[in-house]
Amino acid sequence: MVEIELVPEDLSNEDNTSYVEMSKADIWFLKHLLKKYNPKKIVEVGVSAGGTTVNLLNWKDDNAKLYSIDISTQWYQDETKSIGFFASEYEQQEDWKFFKGKDFLDVYKEIGDNIDFIIIDTRHAVPGEILTFIATLPQLKDGCIVVLHDLHLNMMYINEDIIDIYYNIASHCNALLFGGVSSHKKWTVKNDPMTNIGAFVVDDTTRENIKDVFHILTSTWEYFPDDLDLDAYDEYVKEHYSTETYNLYSNCMKLQSKLFNLNPKIEFSTDKK
Numbered sequence: 001m002v003e004i005e006l007v008p009e010d011l012s013n014e015d016n017t018s019y020v021e022m023s024k025a026d027i028w029f030l031k032h033l034l035k036k037y038n039p040k041k042i043v044e045v046g047v048s049a050g051g052t053t054v055n056l057l058n059w060k061d062d063n064a065k066l067y068s069i070d071i072s073t074q075w076y077q078d079e080t081k082s083i084g085f086f087a088s089e090y091e092q093q094e095d096w097k098f099f100k101g102k103d104f105l106d107v108y109k110e111i112g113d114n115i116d117f118i119i120i121d122t123r124h125a126v127p128g129e130i131l132t133f134i135a136t137l138p139q140l141k142d143g144c145i146v147v148l149h150d151l152h153l154n155m156m157y158i159n160e161d162i163i164d165i166y167y168n169i170a171s172h173c174n175a176l177l178f179g180g181v182s183s184h185k186k187w188t189v190k191n192d193p194m195t196n197i198g199a200f201v202v203d204d205t206t207r208e209n210i211k212d213v214f215h216i217l218t219s220t221w222e223y224f225p226d227d228l229d230l231d232a233y234d235e236y237v238k239e240h241y242s243t244e245t246y247n248l249y250s251n252c253m254k255l256q257s258k259l260f261n262l263n264p265k266i267e268f269s270t271d272k273k
């Protein structure tokens with residue numbers, strides 16, 4: 001594996017920084033990869049207000065198509081606003097398709113394969129982006145660039161002496177994915193040892209060693225993904241991955257489900273006698 005640390009440059013006045021849940025260095029990183037590799041089929045999973053969507057639409061080639069997906073219909077920071085409201089002026093454009101209230105697996109047939117650039121920026125807590133990556137990989141072209149945001153959200157807040165157990169300590173899903181996935185090439189940003197954005201190329205090793213990513217699902221989950229169509233996930237994993245990998249997935253889902261159903265009955269003792 002070759003790990004490349006990109007040195008961020010200044011953004012231009014045309015680059016949007018409003019309603020983007022990213023630092024300027026992270027915005028530059030995304031722009032750099034998009035401009036350098038000039039993808040034709042781009043997928044954005046996790047839209048929020050739509051600040052990054054606006055950038056992707058402005059940076060992409062005229063003949064490239066962007067598919068944006070968000071599982072919510074309303075913006076989590078202000079539920080009176082629709083998901084992606086900041087990008088609403090682009091909604092009639094033919095080169096942008098926005099799926100609101102959907103997960104990738106609900107719409108993958110409409111998107112199709114040959115995706116050559118994807119940014120995954122959703123829950124940040126396990127199983128979040130692990131399940132999204134498992135769902136997207138069969139549709140990704142060899143050579144596709146996968147960008148993961150909020151790689152080290154958990155560390156960022158500790159660094160600033162802010163500890164919020166619910167959102168921050170558990171926000172290590174993309175760090176596990178970035179570290180656990182196989183690729184000949186990974187990129188991070190060289191401005192901070194705790195860089196918060198990373199990317200890798202999908203290649204033969206990514207597919208060969210994909211069971212390593214499924215193993216991450218055996219770690220303790222922060223939440224149970226009731227918002228996903230888990231029957232569809234089961235069928236999809238069975239169809240697209242090896243029998244061994246499916247068996248690992250299926251057993252893991254059963255045990256995680258059992259754990260979450262048991263949870264109210266579990267008493268964790270701190271008594272050391």
Ligand SMILES: C[S@@+](CC[C@H](N)C(=O)[O-])C[C@H]1O[C@@H](n2cnc3c(N)ncnc32)[C@H](O)[C@@H]1O
Pocket residue numbers: 019020021022045046047048049050051052069070071072076102103104121122123132
């Ligand atoms: C951190 S925000 C995205 C920020 C955005 N990428 C940006 O740069 O401004 C996370 C978003 O992911 C969405 N989300 C969570 N789980 C999802 C899933 N399985 N599929 C699609 N979107 C999801 C949430 O509704 C939320 O709007």
